[in-house]
Amino acid sequence: xxxxxxxxxxLFRKEGQNxxxxxxxxxxxDAMYWYxxxxxxxxxxxxxxxxxxxxxxxxxxxxxxxxREKKESFPLTxxxxxxxPTAFYLCASSFRGSNTEAFFGQGTRLTVV
Amino acid sequence: GENVEQHPSTLSVQEGDSAVIKCTYSDSASNxxxxxxxxxGKGPQxxxxxxxxxxxxxxxxxxxxxxxxxxxxxxxITETQPEDSAVYFCAASGYSGAGSYQLTFGKGTKLSVIx
Numbered sequence: 001x002x003x004x005x006x007x008x009x010x011l012f013r014k015e016g017q018n019x020x021x022x023x024x025x026x027x028x029x030d031a032m033y034w035y036x037x038x039x040x041x042x043x044x045x046x047x048x049x050x051x052x053x054x055x056x057x058x059x060x061x062x063x064x065x066x067x068r069e070k071k072e073s074f075p076l077t078x079x080x081x082x083x084x085p086t087a088f089y090l091c092a093s094s095f096r097g098s099n100t101e102a103f104f105g106q107g108t109r110l111t112v113v
Numbered sequence: 114g115e116n117v118e119q120h121p122s123t124l125s126v127q128e129g130d131s132a133v134i135k136c137t138y139s140d141s142a143s144n145x146x147x148x149x150x151x152x153x154g155k156g157p158q159x160x161x162x163x164x165x166x167x168x169x170x171x172x173x174x175x176x177x178x179x180x181x182x183x184x185x186x187x188x189x190i191t192e193t194q195p196e197d198s199a200v201y202f203c204a205a206s207g208y209s210g211a212g213s214y215q216l217t218f219g220k221g222t223k224l225s226v227i228x
Binding site for chain 2: 006031033035040041042043044045048050059090092094096099100101102103104105106107109
C-alpha cells in the first residue's frame with residue numbers, strides 16, 4: 001500500500017537531548033513537509049523540501065534541522081535549542097510543481113521531560 | 114505571506130443538522146483551497162478541495178464554496194452524523210516560486226455532533 005509513515009507514534013526525551021523523527025513515503029512524491037501542531041494553533045510549517053538534497057526553512061525553523069538524502073525520506077531533528085519541543089509533529093508529501101493534495105502521516109507526539 | 118483565518122474555533126450541532134465553517138485568506142494569488150479532517154491522534158485527511166476557477170463543489174453531504182472577490186471560502190456539511198465529529202482545517206495554497214507551492218492552514222474548528 002502506498003502511503004506516508006511516521007515513526008515512532010510516541011516519543012519521550014529528556015530536556016537537552018536531540019531527537020530525530022522519521023518520515024518515509026512510497027508515493028513517489030518529490031515534495032515533503034514537516035509541520036508542528038499545538039492546541040489551538042493549527043499546523044505551522046517547520047521545513048520543506050522540493051527535491052533531494054535541497055530544503056528550505058518554514059515559518060518556525062529555529063531549533064530544528066532536516067536532511068533529504070533520499071526521495072523517500074525526510075527526517076526531522078529536534079535539537080536542544082528548541083525551547084518548547086513538546087508537540088505533535090506531522091509529516092506530509094505531495095507532487096512538486098503542481099498545486100495538489102498533500103498527504104499526511106499519522107504524526108509523532110514528542111514529549112520532553 | 115498568506116494568512117488564513119478560520120471560524121468558529123468550536124461548533125456543536127445536533128445530529129441531522131447542518132454545519133458551516135468559514136475561512137478567509139489574504140493572498141489573492143492563492144488558487145487552491147483544500148479542507149482536511151483530523152480525528153483524534155491521527156494525521157489530517159483531505160475531504161474536499163476547490164480551485165479558484167470554480168465557485169462551488171459538492172461531494173455527497175459535503176460542499177465547499179469559494180468567493181474569490183471577497184477572499185473567503187466555506188465548508189458545508191449537511192445531515193451531520195456522530196462520525197463527522199473531528200477537527201476540520203481549511204488551507205490556502207499558491208505558487209511560492211522555484212516550482213513550489215505552500216499550504217497555509219487555518220487554526221482549525223472542532224466540530225461536535227450530538228446524537
